Amino acid sequence: MSAATERRDEVHFASRGSSYFDIILAAFCVVLIVSNIAATKGIELGSWEFSIGSVQISPIVTDGGAFLFPLAYIVGDVISEVYGFRAARRAIFTGFAMALVAAGTFWVVEQAPAASFYENQAAFASVAGPVAQIVLASLVGYVAGQFINSWVLVRMKRRTAERGLFARLATSTGAGELTDTFLFCAIAASAIGITSMGVFWNYFIVGVVYKVAVELIVMPVTMVVIGWLKRHEPTYWVETAPAE
Numbered sequence: 690m691s692a693a694t695e696r697r698d699e700v701h702f703a704s705r706g707s708s709y710f711d712i713i714l715a716a717f718c719v720v721l722i723v724s725n726i727a728a729t730k731g732i733e734l735g736s737w738e739f740s741i742g743s744v745q746i747s748p749i750v751t752d753g754g755a756f757l758f759p760l761a762y763i764v765g766d767v768i769s770e771v772y773g774f775r776a777a778r779r780a781i782f783t784g785f786a787m788a789l790v791a792a793g794t795f796w797v798v799e800q801a802p803a804a805s806f807y808e809n810q811a812a813f814a815s816v817a818g819p820v821a822q823i824v825l826a827s828l829v830g831y832v833a834g835q836f837i838n839s840w841v842l843v844r845m846k847r848r849t850a851e852r853g854l855f856a857r858l859a860t861s862t863g864a865g866e867l868t869d870t871f872l873f874c875a876i877a878a879s880a881i882g883i884t885s886m887g888v889f890w891n892y893f894i895v896g897v898v899y900k901v902a903v904e905l906i907v908m909p910v911t912m913v914v915i916g917w918l919k920r921h922e923p924t925y926w927v928e929t930a931p932a933e
Contacts (some may be wrong), residue, residue: 694860698908700775700850703922710772716762716775718787721831725788728754728823731882748884750892751899761831762838762865763856766858766904769839770846771918771925777839785828792824826876830867833871838862854912862904863931868898 703710730753762786769777797816803810842861845853874893883889904911919925 698846699926701919702776703771703918703925705772705776707920707924708920709918710768710776713764713768714780714783717761717768718784720764721784721788721792721827724754724758724761725791725824725827726751726816727757728752728827750888751895752877752892752914754823755896755899756914759900762835762862762869762900762904764844765835765865766861766911767915767918769811769842769861769903770854770858770915774839774843777835777843781832781835781839785832788824788831790829810855822879826873829876830873831867832872834865834867837868838865841865854915855908856906858911859905860903862879863901866900866904867897870900 732750732751732753732755765777765780768780799814799817808896838861841864842857845857849857871893873895874889878884878889878892883892
């Protein structure tokens with residue numbers, strides 16, 4: 690067996706004490722916070738609404754966070770694959786804390802008395818007001834989904850080592866996004882004006898399909914980034930993975 694083949698049969702993770710990890714962690718937190726703010730706007734694509742038998746067909750319902758939030762799982766996959774579950778757990782808790790700071794800041798600013806010349810208090814409250822509920826929904830879904838995503842990916846990697854990257858990325862993404870999206874939609878729906886079960890299931894199903902589709906479409910790029918990091922992280926191939 691060649692040295693290269695033997696290394697591919699071993700499970701490796703890089704140390705998180707590198708500048709690459711710092712940059713990835715910063716991107717992870719920014720994506721989460723911006724997504725929470727953008728998610729306060731409900732979005733409806735299409736203007737049709739009709740029934741086929743007992744099935745009601747209505748416009749596609751989503752929220753502004755859908756444009757950026759899938760990147761949180763892409764970055765989470767990169768962290769889990771290259772740096773391991775402990776690093777992913779640290780990223781999840783850091784993102785959780787930063788999102789709470791953002792929500793607390795918006796609440797304090799909203800409650801603070803507006804200046805006599807400030808004419809946008811109502812507009813600010815209408816946008817920032819739901820952020821606390823959106824953040825709660827996001828954090829509950831995000832923590833559960835990200836932990837499942839990372840746990841599934843790392844467990845699969847411990848069985849297949851360096852092989853089967855696409856399969857573990859796809860499987861972990863599906864499991865994490867399904868959990869995340871359901872919990873988020875269940876808590877956040879009322880904050881963006883969803884009041885009926887039909888619209889709720891639209892919101893949930895569209896969210897899962899869209900987020901998983903985005904991740905599958907960009908997965909070749911994700912795999913390239915993972916491969917680049919594995920080649921450039923000096924600690925990745927040094928030692929086999931510790932127990933986590």
